Amino acid sequence: xxxxxxxxxxxxxxxxxxxxxxxxxxxxxxxxxxxxxxxxxxxxxxxxxxxxxxxxxxxxxxxxxxxxxxxxxxxxxxxxxxxxxxxxxxxxxxxxxxxxxxxxxxxxxxxxxxxxxxxxxxxxxxxxxxxxxxxxxxxxxxxxxxxxxxxxxxxxxxxxxxxxxxxxxxxxxxxxxxxxxxxxxxxxxxxxxxxxxxxxxxxxxxxxxxxxxxxxxxxxxxxxxxxxxxxxxxxxxxxxxxxxxxxxxxxxxxxxxxxxxxxxxxxxxxxxxxxxxxxxxxxxx
Amino acid sequence: xxxxxxxxxxxxxxxxxxxxxxxxxxxxxxxxxxxxxxxxxxxxxxxxxxxxxxxxxxxxxxxxxxxxxxxxxxxxxxxxxxxxxxxxxxxxxxxxxxxxxxxxxxxxxxxxxxxxxxxxxxxxxxxxxxxxxxxxxxxxxxxxxxxxxxxxxxxxxxxxxxxxxxxxxxxxxxxxxxxxxxxxxxxxxxxxxxxxxxxxxxxxxxxxxxxxxxxxxxxxxxxxxxxxxxxxxxxxxxxxxxxxxxxxxxxxxxxxxxxxxxxxxxxxxxxxxxxxxxxxxxxxxxx
Amino acid sequence: xxxxxxxxxxxxxxxxxxxxxxxxxxxxxxxxxxxxxxxxxxxxxxxxxxxxxxxxxxxxxxxxxxxxxxxxxxxxxxxxxxxxxxxxxxxxxxxxxxxxxxxxxxxxxxxxxxxxxxxxxxxxxxxxxxxxxxxxxxxxxxxxxxxxxxxxxxxxxxxxxxxxxxxxxxxxxxxxxxxxxxxxxxxxxxxxxxxxxxxxxxxxxxxxxxxxxxxxxxxxxxxxxxxxxxxxxxxxxxxxxxxxxxxxxxxxxxxxxxxxxxxxxxxxxxxxxxxxxxxxxxxxxxxxxxxxxxxxxxxxxxxxxxxxxxxxxxxxxxxxxxxxxxxxxxxxxxxxxxxxxxxxxxxxxxxxxxxxxxxxxxxxxxxxxxxxxxxxxxxxxxxxxxxxxxx
Numbered sequence: 001x002x003x004x005x006x007x008x009x010x011x012x013x014x015x016x017x018x019x020x021x022x023x024x025x026x027x028x029x030x031x032x033x034x035x036x037x038x039x040x041x042x043x044x045x046x047x048x049x050x051x052x053x054x055x056x057x058x059x060x061x062x063x064x065x066x067x068x069x070x071x072x073x074x075x076x077x078x079x080x081x082x083x084x085x086x087x088x089x090x091x092x093x094x095x096x097x098x099x100x101x102x103x104x105x106x107x108x109x110x111x112x113x114x115x116x117x118x119x120x121x122x123x124x125x126x127x128x129x130x131x132x133x134x135x136x137x138x139x140x141x142x143x144x145x146x147x148x149x150x151x152x153x154x155x156x157x158x159x160x161x162x163x164x165x166x167x168x169x170x171x172x173x174x175x176x177x178x179x180x181x182x183x184x185x186x187x188x189x190x191x192x193x194x195x196x197x198x199x200x201x202x203x204x205x206x207x208x209x210x211x212x213x214x215x216x217x218x219x220x221x222x223x224x225x226x227x228x229x230x231x232x233x234x235x236x237x238x239x240x241x242x243x244x245x246x247x248x249x250x251x252x253x254x255x256x257x258x259x260x261x262x263x264x265x266x267x268x269x270x271x272x273x274x275x276x277x278x279x280x281x282x283x284x285x
Numbered sequence: 286x287x288x289x290x291x292x293x294x295x296x297x298x299x300x301x302x303x304x305x306x307x308x309x310x311x312x313x314x315x316x317x318x319x320x321x322x323x324x325x326x327x328x329x330x331x332x333x334x335x336x337x338x339x340x341x342x343x344x345x346x347x348x349x350x351x352x353x354x355x356x357x358x359x360x361x362x363x364x365x366x367x368x369x370x371x372x373x374x375x376x377x378x379x380x381x382x383x384x385x386x387x388x389x390x391x392x393x394x395x396x397x398x399x400x401x402x403x404x405x406x407x408x409x410x411x412x413x414x415x416x417x418x419x420x421x422x423x424x425x426x427x428x429x430x431x432x433x434x435x436x437x438x439x440x441x442x443x444x445x446x447x448x449x450x451x452x453x454x455x456x457x458x459x460x461x462x463x464x465x466x467x468x469x470x471x472x473x474x475x476x477x478x479x480x481x482x483x484x485x486x487x488x489x490x491x492x493x494x495x496x497x498x499x500x501x502x503x504x505x506x507x508x509x510x511x512x513x514x515x516x517x518x519x520x521x522x523x524x525x526x527x528x529x530x531x532x533x534x535x536x537x538x539x540x541x542x543x544x545x546x547x548x549x550x551x552x553x554x555x556x557x558x559x560x561x562x563x564x565x566x567x568x569x570x571x572x
Numbered sequence: 573x574x575x576x577x578x579x580x581x582x583x584x585x586x587x588x589x590x591x592x593x594x595x596x597x598x599x600x601x602x603x604x605x606x607x608x609x610x611x612x613x614x615x616x617x618x619x620x621x622x623x624x625x626x627x628x629x630x631x632x633x634x635x636x637x638x639x640x641x642x643x644x645x646x647x648x649x650x651x652x653x654x655x656x657x658x659x660x661x662x663x664x665x666x667x668x669x670x671x672x673x674x675x676x677x678x679x680x681x682x683x684x685x686x687x688x689x690x691x692x693x694x695x696x697x698x699x700x701x702x703x704x705x706x707x708x709x710x711x712x713x714x715x716x717x718x719x720x721x722x723x724x725x726x727x728x729x730x731x732x733x734x735x736x737x738x739x740x741x742x743x744x745x746x747x748x749x750x751x752x753x754x755x756x757x758x759x760x761x762x763x764x765x766x767x768x769x770x771x772x773x774x775x776x777x778x779x780x781x782x783x784x785x786x787x788x789x790x791x792x793x794x795x796x797x798x799x800x801x802x803x804x805x806x807x808x809x810x811x812x813x814x815x816x817x818x819x820x821x822x823x824x825x826x827x828x829x830x831x832x833x834x835x836x837x838x839x840x841x842x843x844x845x846x847x848x849x850x851x852x853x854x855x856x857x858x859x860x861x862x863x864x865x866x867x868x869x870x871x872x873x874x875x876x877x878x879x880x881x882x883x884x885x886x887x888x889x890x891x892x893x894x895x896x897x898x899x900x901x902x903x904x905x906x907x908x909x910x911x912x913x914x915x916x917x918x919x920x921x922x923x924x925x926x927x928x929x930x931x932x933x934x935x936x937x938x939x940x941x942x943x944x945x946x947x948x949x950x951x952x953x954x955x956x957x958x959x960x961x962x963x
Contacts, residue, residue: 012392012396013392013395013396013398014392014398016388016389016391016392016396017388017389017392017393017404019384019385019388020385020386020388020389020450020454021389021404021407023385023446023447023450024407024411024447024450027423027426027443027444027446027447028410028411028419028423028447029407030426031419031422031423031425031426032410032414032422034422034425034426035418035422044951046677046681046706067962067963085320085323086320088313088316088317088320089316089317089320089321091313092313092314092316092317093317096313096314096317097317099558099561099562099565100558102496102554102557102558102561103551103554103555103557103558104317104321104554105496105497105500105554106500106550106551106553106554107321107324107325107551107554108324109500109501109503109504109550110324110328110547110550110551111324111325111327111328111547112504112505112507112508113504113507113508113543113546113547113550114327114328114331114543114544114546114547115508115510115523115524115527115528115539115543116508116510116524117524117527117528117531118331118527118535118539118540118543119327119328119331121345121535121830122326122327122328122330122331122334123327124827124830124831125330125334125345125830125834126326126327126330128831128834128835128836129834129835129836130834130835130836131834146773148773148836150831150836151821151822162323162324162327165324166500166501166504167452167501170456170497170498170500170501171455171456171459171497173497174456174457174459174460174493174494174497174498175459175460175462175463177460177493177494178460178463178464178490178493178494179463180465205463208458208459208460208462208463209459211459212455212456212458212459213459215409215412215455216412216452216455216456219409219412219413220412220413222413223413223414223415223416225415230827232822233821233822233962234815234822234823234960234961234962234963235962236962237961237962237963240415241962241963242958242963243415243417243418244415244417244963245958245961245963246963247417247418247421247674248417248668248670248671248673248674249670249698249954249958250951250954250955250958252951256418257418260414260415260418263413263414263415264410264413264414267409267413268406268409268413271406271409339852339853340852340853341848341849341850341851341852341853342639342849342905343829343830343833343846343849343850343853345829345830345833345834345850345853346833346834346853346854348853362643362664363638363664421674424675424678425678428678428679514667514671514675515671515674515675517665518687519663519665519687521664521665525665525667526638528667529637529638529664529665529666529667530638530639531826532637532638532667532668532825532826533637533638533639533640533845533904534639534849
């Protein structure tokens, strides 16, 4: 078998790709095709007709660009927040946790085992106006007497940050974990301070993890709708809320599909920009 | 960048004493514990309220402590099959998606082939598609192929593998990009063929990344609501059950089940710590 | 024993035997999977209109909301099976009207069944009207429903199904205003809710257009069951104003319940069933129908295409026995639409029978109105409503 693979080396990537690609092809691309077909339809439910209605896209963009921009803004802030919060934790787990590391990996991911709704209700409890946190913040005058934490942009972004934290932490851990600690010792031997060693050795070597983490956080966060629905006001709605509403309440499948493609397209554009800034090798390896 | 191991053992830098260095040494650990505290905060509330004894059907106001919810955890009809289905789908889908995703990551990182950048982009698409359209369009596929696919456990499984693969690919890629190929080359120089090298050298080295990806995938699966709802037919997973019941009630048993899953996971982690400690001890004794 | 999840076709006898034995072990979903996709199992409509008594199926598939039926044994479902020999597969897979619709509109739009004989939809949403206008539901067989006469007069002619040809109420709830006496005095009008400065930022309304605008339309003195462009615009402008001024902080589903119970909200639009439960834990909460009138919403039983009309009608008839309906209403704490149910409820649970939120008396019922399906299905209105919510 090994010899077979060796002789047919050119086939190897395709063989490796085959199962995953096939799965995505059948269960993602084909449905995406349905979606594309729907996005070019016109008419009202249920009498849709395929009419190459490209105006669906321009109409949707002009009506909902505010929510689209807001989504990218919130997702961006949440991604940066996740990065700043998760990096030290991932670092600690990779380098200092020793035999405890798998436990802490579980701890990062375990909040997901508690369903989304139950988690958010717990946060609603914690951040409640009558709750301990707001009381504390008011007593140290960080919050005014009439200000609250819930139903604000802060609450929505904080919710997104909390929910996507593992998506940032785990890839960071993955690339930090494989850094050879002898490299750091060598740097120290060469009289680098620990800060310098971190900046010149660790940080660059963890770059693939940073890239992976930011992608895994930003991309799904941009399409999120639940945080805005439960923690925000009408001024915080994201593009995900619009798509949800168009799909389920307006039964406006053409617009909903067009908006989905617009979101996907916007994310891909952002990806291309990011790849240019970061250097494509980090994205593609 | 390869490291030349020096011929003499490394000398340790002299440990500095004093409060400041103590703080610096332990600052990171303190932060880590704080971060864990932040992650656990809502969980603590969830566990706490699993012991609540509300008079009404909602579980919002603390009334009093009781163990009844834990004893009669499946008193709420439908909760038990929902949990079992969630766990089964989660484990199965995670295993398959991690396997497929790892293979894809290896192909993308290590080989240059026609369609590589397209494949890269394709991997990001499911993550960027809103869940509701992902779920609904997949449902359209299933409805048009009812001879092959009937809504239920297996369609949930299919959907979950579909959206987990991308996350696995991106996570494992982060590991493979910095991977030191020399180890594999050394193995092959010593006579191992591709397959044996993969099994004995590569796989153990990327195992932590695969584990991390699997954890992420399992978390995604067990928490998914929208995509699952559209493709589940009559089968219920735990999130579907919770969202459905929330219109009318939030029974403490939901907290109990959620807490139990969480505690079992932690227990497994602790077991892992203990096992590693024992293994290290045995190694030290053997050496 | 074959694993039902692999969709092996089991014989009906094997299924029934396992179901009888398995109880909690064999889950209902697995049963459905074994039925091979379901639509054929209960699917074919029996030849009902021919001469002689129509053949009833031996299984009824019923989709409903969660926790929306009695659970104390013997349950009404068990009583039904004992009386008629028809087994009921009860599925709690309706978790929102719009998501359920999105799930079933595929097969229904192609004329195919969904593996159910009965499902429910709430008339404060556009969907019951849509199901009827699209002809995706079948007419009831009233010959098999002598208990039809027990339907309360107030529900005899709902706007979306004026002749009650396609639907029967399952349970209802009332739309009103809830307030927390620790934070405010009684809030009895929509005007007060939208304009009292003491309540600013501590008020929520529903995301459901029918519920929220229904109450506002009533407060304006208009008729919510016959909405015109004028009455719609008047109502929506008031909501928009209250949102812009910061009076209304959020649009909610039933997630107002926790903030209300905790004191984050001073007053809000609330459903009677929710508040009946919340009061048990926080007696400072109150609920009332607004002075200018309230809305009553009803979950209606409908027979989808592919469902068996005689079997479904037989079940609906059973549920319209006041004894049966009383048990369901008492245990779910929602409102029944069957005449004489209060007298039966007294025999089961006198306290519940006295609760006006579960058994409202006639003067409360007289203040309640129903939504106009034309408003709910008007796409312009829906778009304007979404705009107010930022969507």
